[in-house]
Amino acid sequence: MSTPRPDQENPEIIGGQRVLGVVPGKPPGGDRKVLDEQEPVMVWPHLLVRHGVAALVVIGIVLVLAIFFDAPLREIANPTLTPNPEKAPWYFAALQELLSMFHPLVAGVLVPGAIILGLAALPYMDRSTRIEPRFRKVAVATFTIFMVVWIILTIIGFAFRGPNWGWVWPWQEWYGEL
């Protein structure tokens, strides 16, 4: 849908403002510059301002979490009392989930090793000279599948596992560790 040009609708209203007169010349700030997508910009201010905004958002989120949720502290360590389940923090939950599925050699050594090697070799496996994802479908698809699997394993290991690593529903029993 094309917006009617202001001068057709009502010659006096442009962008919600009444035009008192049209004079030739330049606006006070000079000609308005439309930035082309490929045109370079300066780090300051274009990038650094964004970094500043992102920094405020991130530190704000961490601060709110810290204010409203105390870092957990359980009873003092007791080597004779094994908790069930034994849970690692959430960022190792995918690994723990793998360990429950495969032999520890596979889950703890081969899979992590393959992930590290695979990521390290990425620049050499994806050799196309283009960076657009649509020209790198194999690389992007493989990585996406890996990330999705890893995130699902993390969520299962974090929230859906209880005693003896059995299945629990997080809204019924909570065992996740942060």
Added chain:
Amino acid sequence: MIEKIDLWFEERMGWRPIWKALALRNIPKVTWAYTLGSATLLVMVNQILTGILLTIYYVPSPQDAYNSVSFITNEITAGWLIRGLHHWGASAMVILAGLHMIRVVVHGAYKFPREVTWFTGLGLLAVTMAFGFTGYLLPWDQKAYWATTVGTRMLEVVPVIGPWLLRFARGGEELSAVTLTRFYGMHIWVLPALLMLLIGIHMFLVVRIGISAPPKASETEEEGPELEVEA
């Protein structure tokens, strides 16, 4: 005012060329996704500052570790906040480093000439995880003790050197006071040193090579129709 301060320092240390080299240079027009790396960097600074404050009261021996963390949380002014910032910052850092890596992969930013940036990035991710692993033991509460027991047990299955790795990590057959001082030393000396080294290279390269341009969202002339068909 600011100009005066700037001039005062400029005359004494000539810092304008540094600002020029860092900030007054051209880069491609980038998106919000490019702030993920610097957000990770910021949370890292948060971890360093709050971590340093925590060491003032923390004592790395089994009985004292637990009591000192409890003391920090319950008695010291704003101790709960410092500890909370360090605790939540750790998770934030893992998430942000992960998202930053995803953006690098989607943009194909690991390609020539940025391989070294990519390798140091992987090192940074590994160091971040190692921080999480070693830091988790330090409160010496039930979850710390047993998460570390499970985590180090995995080392045993590594072929040939497994049993040795396990003893190296634990400082003995079982978790003990030795494990705690070992993890503490890693957490506050070894890993931060590694982190600084890797960050130094990583950031130097980001400035030196320049940030990569985001891929174009739509077809352009130079891509040509035949590439389109192939893809």
